[in-house]
Amino acid sequence: MFNSIKESPIYPIVNPQSIAFFGASNNFASMGSNLLSSVRSLGFEGAIYPVHPKEKQVQGYKAYQNVLDLPETPDLAIIVLHTDIVCRAVEECGQKGIKHAIIISAGFKEVGGRGANQEKELLDVAEKYGLRILGPNCLGVINPHHKLNTTWMPYEAPAGFIGMASQSGSFINQTLGRISKLGLGFSTAFSVGNELNTDIVDCMEYLGACPHTKVIALYIEGINRGRAFLEAARAIVPHKPIVALYVGGSEAGRRAGLSHTGAMAGPDNLYDGIFRQSGVIRARSITELFDFCWALGTLPECKGRRVMIQTHSGGPGATAADACGRAGLEVPALSPQTLEKLSELLPHTASANNPVDVTFSRNPLFYYSEIPKALLENKDADILLMYCYTPTESVIRSLESLGASREEAAKQAVIRIDAQSQAIAGLLERRDKPIIGFTYSSSDDRFIQGLVERGVPVFSGPEQAARVMEALVGYSSRRHGIMAGASEN
Amino acid sequence: MFNSIKESPIYPIVNPQSIAFFGASNNFASMGSNLLSSVRSLGFEGAIYPVHPKEKQVQGYKAYQNVLDLPETPDLAIIVLHTDIVCRAVEECGQKGIKHAIIISAGFKEVGGRGANQEKELLDVAEKYGLRILGPNCLGVINPHHKLNTTWMPYEAPAGFIGMASQSGSFINQTLGRISKLGLGFSTAFSVGNELNTDIVDCMEYLGACPHTKVIALYIEGINRGRAFLEAARAIVPHKPIVALYVGGSEAGRRAGLSHTGAMAGPDNLYDGIFRQSGVIRARSITELFDFCWALGTLPECKGRRVMIQTHSGGPGATAADACGRAGLEVPALSPQTLEKLSELLPHTASANNPVDVTFSRNPLFYYSEIPKALLENKDADILLMYCYTPTESVIRSLESLGASREEAAKQAVIRIDAQSQAIAGLLERRDKPIIGFTYSSSDDRFIQGLVERGVPVFSGPEQAARVMEALVGYSSRRHGIMAGASEN
Numbered sequence: 001m002f003n004s005i006k007e008s009p010i011y012p013i014v015n016p017q018s019i020a021f022f023g024a025s026n027n028f029a030s031m032g033s034n035l036l037s038s039v040r041s042l043g044f045e046g047a048i049y050p051v052h053p054k055e056k057q058v059q060g061y062k063a064y065q066n067v068l069d070l071p072e073t074p075d076l077a078i079i080v081l082h083t084d085i086v087c088r089a090v091e092e093c094g095q096k097g098i099k100h101a102i103i104i105s106a107g108f109k110e111v112g113g114r115g116a117n118q119e120k121e122l123l124d125v126a127e128k129y130g131l132r133i134l135g136p137n138c139l140g141v142i143n144p145h146h147k148l149n150t151t152w153m154p155y156e157a158p159a160g161f162i163g164m165a166s167q168s169g170s171f172i173n174q175t176l177g178r179i180s181k182l183g184l185g186f187s188t189a190f191s192v193g194n195e196l197n198t199d200i201v202d203c204m205e206y207l208g209a210c211p212h213t214k215v216i217a218l219y220i221e222g223i224n225r226g227r228a229f230l231e232a233a234r235a236i237v238p239h240k241p242i243v244a245l246y247v248g249g250s251e252a253g254r255r256a257g258l259s260h261t262g263a264m265a266g267p268d269n270l271y272d273g274i275f276r277q278s279g280v281i282r283a284r285s286i287t288e289l290f291d292f293c294w295a296l297g298t299l300p301e302c303k304g305r306r307v308m309i310q311t312h313s314g315g316p317g318a319t320a321a322d323a324c325g326r327a328g329l330e331v332p333a334l335s336p337q338t339l340e341k342l343s344e345l346l347p348h349t350a351s352a353n354n355p356v357d358v359t360f361s362r363n364p365l366f367y368y369s370e371i372p373k374a375l376l377e378n379k380d381a382d383i384l385l386m387y388c389y390t391p392t393e394s395v396i397r398s399l400e401s402l403g404a405s406r407e408e409a410a411k412q413a414v415i416r417i418d419a420q421s422q423a424i425a426g427l428l429e430r431r432d433k434p435i436i437g438f439t440y441s442s443s444d445d446r447f448i449q450g451l452v453e454r455g456v457p458v459f460s461g462p463e464q465a466a467r468v469m470e471a472l473v474g475y476s477s478r479r480h481g482i483m484a485g486a487s488e489n
Numbered sequence: 490m491f492n493s494i495k496e497s498p499i500y501p502i503v504n505p506q507s508i509a510f511f512g513a514s515n516n517f518a519s520m521g522s523n524l525l526s527s528v529r530s531l532g533f534e535g536a537i538y539p540v541h542p543k544e545k546q547v548q549g550y551k552a553y554q555n556v557l558d559l560p561e562t563p564d565l566a567i568i569v570l571h572t573d574i575v576c577r578a579v580e581e582c583g584q585k586g587i588k589h590a591i592i593i594s595a596g597f598k599e600v601g602g603r604g605a606n607q608e609k610e611l612l613d614v615a616e617k618y619g620l621r622i623l624g625p626n627c628l629g630v631i632n633p634h635h636k637l638n639t640t641w642m643p644y645e646a647p648a649g650f651i652g653m654a655s656q657s658g659s660f661i662n663q664t665l666g667r668i669s670k671l672g673l674g675f676s677t678a679f680s681v682g683n684e685l686n687t688d689i690v691d692c693m694e695y696l697g698a699c700p701h702t703k704v705i706a707l708y709i710e711g712i713n714r715g716r717a718f719l720e721a722a723r724a725i726v727p728h729k730p731i732v733a734l735y736v737g738g739s740e741a742g743r744r745a746g747l748s749h750t751g752a753m754a755g756p757d758n759l760y761d762g763i764f765r766q767s768g769v770i771r772a773r774s775i776t777e778l779f780d781f782c783w784a785l786g787t788l789p790e791c792k793g794r795r796v797m798i799q800t801h802s803g804g805p806g807a808t809a810a811d812a813c814g815r816a817g818l819e820v821p822a823l824s825p826q827t828l829e830k831l832s833e834l835l836p837h838t839a840s841a842n843n844p845v846d847v848t849f850s851r852n853p854l855f856y857y858s859e860i861p862k863a864l865l866e867n868k869d870a871d872i873l874l875m876y877c878y879t880p881t882e883s884v885i886r887s888l889e890s891l892g893a894s895r896e897e898a899a900k901q902a903v904i905r906i907d908a909q910s911q912a913i914a915g916l917l918e919r920r921d922k923p924i925i926g927f928t929y930s931s932s933d934d935r936f937i938q939g940l941v942e943r944g945v946p947v948f949s950g951p952e953q954a955a956r957v958m959e960a961l962v963g964y965s966s967r968r969h970g971i972m973a974g975a976s977e978n
Contacts, residue, residue: 174930285950
């Protein structure tokens with residue numbers, strides 16, 4: 001492990017000052033040209049040197065017939081050539097003194113036979129010149145903080161706090177539309193492809209040291225260096241959570257992974273054991289992977305499994321209690337002190353059990369301030385799970401019924417709804433205990449959007465929220481377990 | 490069981506021609522006034538008679554001091570009064586000869602003590618006059634086909650095919666924003682509350698006979714008439730699927746349900762057994778409940794568990810295969826005939842296993858027409874699971890790179906994307922085998938919206954889709970099981 005990110009052997013792959021680009025031309029339909037477009041459109045500020053046998057200029061840059069002709073030795077080569085000519089290009093990069101490359105081209109180990117042989121040749125060349133290669137058969141890197149994107153899709157999300165290393169390129173760009181709606185984005189994302197000599201462990205170590213990365217997401221079809229993974233993860237987990245999705249555990253998943261990146265999968269329980277020992281939290285789907293990252297990267301530590309549930313409708317309270325119960329979380333009774341506080345805040349129709357079913361609040365804002373505050377202060381509370389439902393149209397109607405014009409009611413409704421989400425976000429800013437929302441509304445709803453924009457994670461149902469709470473509790477306990485183990489040694 | 494819906498003893502509750510309304514006034518902030526607003530805003534076309542001790546007119550209707558003064562005997566009474574005066578109002582309804590009522594008011598059995606006694610009195614009065622009551626402590630009924638909505642929320646969804654009976658009112662209206670985004674709506678929805686003398690079984694029987702209902706959704710905290718439930722369900726399942734969410738199985742869920750509607754829950758495995766014997770498909774969350782209804786109400790029968798998976802990216806193929814494997818679905822190898830057909834359609838980089846990873850199609854439209862057609866014709870195919878990802882911005886960019894102006898490219902992109910969703914919907918219209926989509930995109934994406942609008946269910950990830958496929962297969966097998974059992978008797 002290294003302490004400063006600049007010591008990472010792959011630092012120049014993620015933060016190049018200059019790039020030699022193989023495979024881009026003025027034919028905009030080609031994949032290489034597309035990739036160069038992506039690099040340009042995110043606003044990469046370093047030097048770009050297209051290498052092309054015929055063109056004099058490529059997309060406005062001066063082109064070079066051979067990499068050996070470049071005026072400097074660039075930090076990185078990006079290669080998007082036909083499989084058969086990749087190896088020669090890498091050889092020439094080595095001759096030029098280039099030490100880092102991303103090979104996007106596919107057709108290697110993952111297709112077997114001739115492709116597998118070509119991958120062996122590639123490894124020989126890389127060793128000969130001491131070249132560090134990401135790929136082949138990958139999409140490369142997204143580092144929005146450095147304005148670098150080597151995938152063929154535009155990076156349309158904020159620069160964020162999720163560091164991702166993925167054995168599928170799809171998951172670092174075909175998920176962007178969804179996560180950006182949650183205000184999430186990548187700090188840095190890697191598509192590792194066939195892992196010639198840079199694997200998911202290297203990327204995880206980089207992300208562990210990356211100051212923009214608050215939480216690490218891994219998509220795994222198979223880990224080749226189990227011991228290195230375990231050691232690296234245990235070094236990271238005390239200060240940064242790691243979440244992993246592993247799909248090789250079922251027979252069908254194993255076969256699909258094999259033909260995808262040639263990864264060798266192992267039995268599910270083997271990986272379960274590795275993750276547990278490593279302190280890594282396991283997700284069961286891509287949705288969960290990002291859900292967990294959202295909560296782990298946003299919320300304060302969840303020190304135990306005792307959940308306070310707040311609702312204003314019985315059904316959502318019952319589904320929430322049931323989801324917590326099934327997930328092994330506790331829904332403890334409220335303390336006499338809390339009950340006393342609540343008695344001043346709740347109407348007589350309310351149920352002051354846990355779940356606290358507020359029904360109609362005496363003062364609607366209590367739901368978003370005094371009541372959750374009282375629940376968070378309950379001595380047996382580790383986390384608050386809150387049902388979120390304030391439909392804009394209902395607020396408008398109730399204001400109209402009090403005499404406001406439609407226009408005035410609509411204006412006031414927005415102000416009130418935003419005040420509600422602000423109040424909850426304010427409670428969360430105290431950073432002592434986590435708050436999680438769940439809803440059955442559409443994610444387009446103004447109240448839900450307001451919460452999400454203000455950093456309160458809201459999930460589509462309590463089952464999803466319960467899984468997230470399990471992850472929060474799991475991270476806290478694994479983290480402390482590793483730290484205790486380390487201090488014993 | 491009855492054959493025509495008009496024989497249902499609760500038909501007038503769902504389809505009244507005239508309503509006596511207790512509890513609405515000209516104070517628009519009161520709950521009763523709010524409810525009357527809802528009834529009016531959906532455009533109810535029958536007569537409405539507000540009953541109010543003082544007002545001469547309520548919301549534009551002539552008001553009556555006592556129900557006995559009404560010029561006719563209405564089909565239905567809707568009661569939103571303080572708990573203490575409900576019983577007297579019901580007594581007067583009985584004297585007037587009214588045979589059906591919805592009691593919205595709460596504060597009865599669910600609060601225990603005095604409330605429980607008041608509920609007993611209510612039952613006595615109902616028996617004395619032969620009154621059929623929905624509630625108390627409920628939201629009543631939504632029947633958009635009859636323009637009737639007695640809940641306090643506006644019904645902002647299409648008139649649809651999902652018939653719902655729920656032991657929580659929340660789930661028939663706090664879910665509307667979400668399901669309407671999928672083009673879904675209720676045929677009729679019941680909030681049954683404390684089930685005085687109309688329970689979830691009565692509602693299920695009604696929905697079984699309802700011609701607008703293609704699939705029945707149940708939210709259950711506890712069933713009191715187990716035998717009746719089983720018999721009614723077994724009579725319905727051969728011609729209409731039933732999906733149920735039961736939350737009383739965990740200790741926390743049981744307690745929450747008890748304080749909510751006073752329902753007595755039973756152990757989880759007891760309900761599992763009841764559902765299995767009844768042919769009812771069990772959902773594990775509200776999200777699943779509607780997911781299952783969406784697919785069961787839209788797709789042709791799924792006769793087996795053999796899934797064809799089509800993707801153009803390796804990662805989604807691997808997660809899909811893994812999700813199917815874990816769900817106990819089969820992902821069989823392709824037949825030589827199918828492989829031969831595909832060889833003409835796929836590029837050499839493609840993987841013609843199952844999952845079929847198309848990578849780049851020779852002709853992009855093949856992905857949405859010839860390739861899925863070939864997979865559906867594979868002899869070992871029961872269902873097609875298709876990865877859906879066509880980001881509008883990428884299509885625009887690729888058209889721009891071919892020389893189109895931004896404006897022209899944007900216009901053409903929309904046409905092409907809509908042609909893709911139309912092509913898939915066209916395959917589904919043949920009604921021989923079901924097609925299900927999954928995506929990691931945002932639901933706002935034009936391609937995803939296009940599919941949804943055209944009746945192709947698309948889910949947020951393959952795990953959700955796999956659960957839906959299990960439900961489709963499960964319904965088919967339970968249905969045939971019940972029919973075979975019936976024919977043996």
